[in-house]
Amino acid sequence: MFANLTLESYKTMQFALMISETHEGFEDRNNARAGEYWGGWMAYSRAIAESGIFAGGAGLELPSTATRVVFDGASKTVQDGPFPDARELLGGFFVIEVDSLDDAIAWAKRCPITKGGTVEVRPVLPPPPQAD
DSSP states (O other): OOTTOOGGGOSSOEEEEEEEEEHHHHHTTSSTTHHHHHHHHHHHHHHHHHHTOEEEEEEOOOGGGOEEEEEETTEEEEEESOOTTOSEEEEEEEEEEOSOHHHHHHHHHTOOOOSSEEEEEEEOOOOOOOOO
């Protein structure tokens, strides 16, 4: 259905920046470094908003509050967090609207991750074509 879509076919270039941090980085949300941690994220969020590229996003609660539904064929299993096998923890996401993948990557590189982690940059699918 979407197999023929390319980055060039998007009318607007929206990208999700999915931000994951290490366990140690996550701990800084609620320890003696919390002010520095949140200050970095507030400055980053403000820069995105002031640039006019913000299209959505949110921070996420701690992984201990998460629940997974795991699909394995016909079986569906519910698992409560935290998930100790995870090397990095999804902490939040932004949806930005920029001119190119290079621009999205440049914003991803500005994330204030201090103790290791990743920012996955992924194009947002446009709405599906409407049936006639």
